[in-house]
Amino acid sequence: METLRDWNEECAVVGVYNADTAASVAYYSLFSMQHRGQEASGISSSTGEKLITIKDRGLVTAVFGDDKLKKLKGRSAVGHNRYSTAGEDSILDAQPVFARYDLGEIAIVHNGNLTNAKQIREDLIQKGAIFQSFMDTENLIHLIAKSQKEKLIDRIIDAVHKIEGAYSLIFLSRKKMFAIRDPHGFRPLSLGRIKNSDGSFGYMVASETCAFDLVGAEYIRDVEPGEMLVFEAEGEPRSYKIFEKQPRPCIFEFVYFARPDSRVFGHNVYEVRKNMGQELAREKPIEADMVIPVPDSGVAAAIGYARESGIPFELGIVRNHYVGRTFIEPTQQSRELKVKLKLNPIKELIQGKRLIVIDDSIVRGTTSRQIVRILRAAGAKEVHMKISSPPTISPCYYGVDTPDKSQLICANMTLEETCRFIEADSLSFLSLEGLRRSIQCDERELFCQACFDGKYIV
Ligand code: SF4
Incomplete structure (x- = not known):
């Protein structure tokens, strides 16, 4: 994410x-x-x-x-x-x-x-x-x-x-x-x-x-x-x-918020995320050399994608967990540094490889673009970005701090435009039906999914 x-x-x-x-x-x-x-x-x-x-x-x-x-x-x-x-x-x-x-x-x-x-x-x-x-x-x-x-x-x-x-x-x-x-x-x-x-x-x-x-x-x-x-x-x-x-429980809890070891709305979060990766592999297959997650949020879905596709899973990006909120935020001009402070690719592993990169969501698109850039700089041959949730097109009014609609890239660009913006070779998202299937919920079980479909209940 x-x-x-x-x-x-x-x-x-x-x-x-x-x-x-x-x-x-x-x-x-x-x-x-x-x-x-x-x-x-x-x-x-x-x-x-x-x-x-x-x-x-x-x-x-x-x-x-x-x-x-x-x-x-x-x-x-x-x-x-x-x-x-x-x-x-x-x-x-x-x-x-x-x-x-x-x-x-x-x-x-x-x-x-x-x-x-x-x-x-x-x-x-x-x-x-x-x-x-x-x-x-x-x-x-x-x-x-x-x-x-x-x-x-x-x-x-x-x-x-x-x-x-x-x-x-x-x-x-x-x-x-x-x-x-x-x-x-x-x-x-x-x-x-x-x-x-x-x-x-x-x-x-x-x-x-x-x-x-x-x-x-x-x-x-x-x-x-x-x-x-x-x-x-x-x-x-x-x-x-x-x-x-x-x-109408918040479906985004499964996508990103909750810890994978939690049980939320009666479902284990890790299992749901792994299922999301498997669904994504079935819905959006592509040839590649390895599947790598954007840590930590993409890890479970990447395991699921790799298992379903048979493409090897590798931890191609290492995350620095010690970046607190106290350091001085880099300026707009050095957003690349902001990503680099947190994420570093393993060059020897990804050089010359066709990568499937799994992340849980795309919001503004700027972080995804930086991730694609650092992977290419590290020698990746192809970068295929796959997102284990549908495009986020609407803000949340139910307790989640989100940018407004004008800043949500998927609300303002087509899939092709978004792919060009993040500079990936391809981009695809899990469908809303695929996300629901991943939860393995009863057909009658309803969720709030307004940030994906714009249908607000309250
Ligand atoms: S709009 Fe609904 S699904 Fe999206 S984050 Fe808010 S509560 Fe969750």
Whole structure:
């Protein structure tokens, strides 16, 4: 993919309830989900008497040292990793969002994007509300505080009935935790349980199941679209259907966002990606000497392509994993350097070879062009770029930071023009039907695929 992060997931959430060292469980969960957001990280924990919140800009390991984790006492916690767009990366935009109100204290974490956030905010401001951040999530605090309902659970239900869009939300009060997925279930949220030292069980909800693996929790099931789980005292969480579900989970989770070792919407991501490569080989065969992935996002699909086509798989490009976000971004004129800092081809391997290069998607096209250029400079005879998803032609309004349509190369150029732009010998994409087949889903299973077909549900 345009891995120098042109297409960014916005956020990871985790909630931990009635568990030994809840903040530490939240910390390791956030660490395992760092790929979903690198700008800021935060945790709120509950001692039962009060909430404690620590958040800051930076990676999870930079925000939390031992001293900070020790301050986050209690058996319940919520945590968040944030990806933010330029100009909105102040500490005020880090989560959890914490507030005191007439019923006590509350902390909220949110993964997604509220499509009616602007109208709600303007309405609240007209009624006297004062906002501290640019986050949609802050609207919820005001909606909960202003609700006329007596109990917190009813206020939360009241508030989420006023919002629209994509949300996996976790609320933490002093005694309880609430987890909600929007009626379409755009963003993932899974439920797991974790064994305490006395043999009892605590519960967790997290954006990805890789969080459960790291902390030794057991995956139970996905939170259903339109479902609210209420965690209180001991025992299993109670489930409430607060919306009629109309599932449209984000198909792009399989293409790029989720970690390959996660189980998302009931399917293992690695298996789906490998299937995507196999489908691509069946749909778009070509003669070549080797199949190489753009690391890391193209690896599983390239294995699938190689297996199906019988063409040898090689790791022809090596990725430097230590390029952080802190170095000074190269100027427009030296975009080539930006790619070279991260990706380096193995000259001896690819010299004189006809290459099939597998990547997961093309966004602006500039990164793909740089990859083709560095491969040619390293001596490749032919470069055939194959993409394991359909052309991305529309931006996302459901929690993913995407460039607008004018910058999406496939929305503005034909296949031939795009191929010429990226300077490849050929270019082809997996079909939408091929992508669906790769998930091996039930025919009736519907996904949001708006960035591929432009059909928006909300
Ligand atoms: S528009 Fe694309 S990225 Fe956004 S939720 Fe739908 S499938 Fe996912």
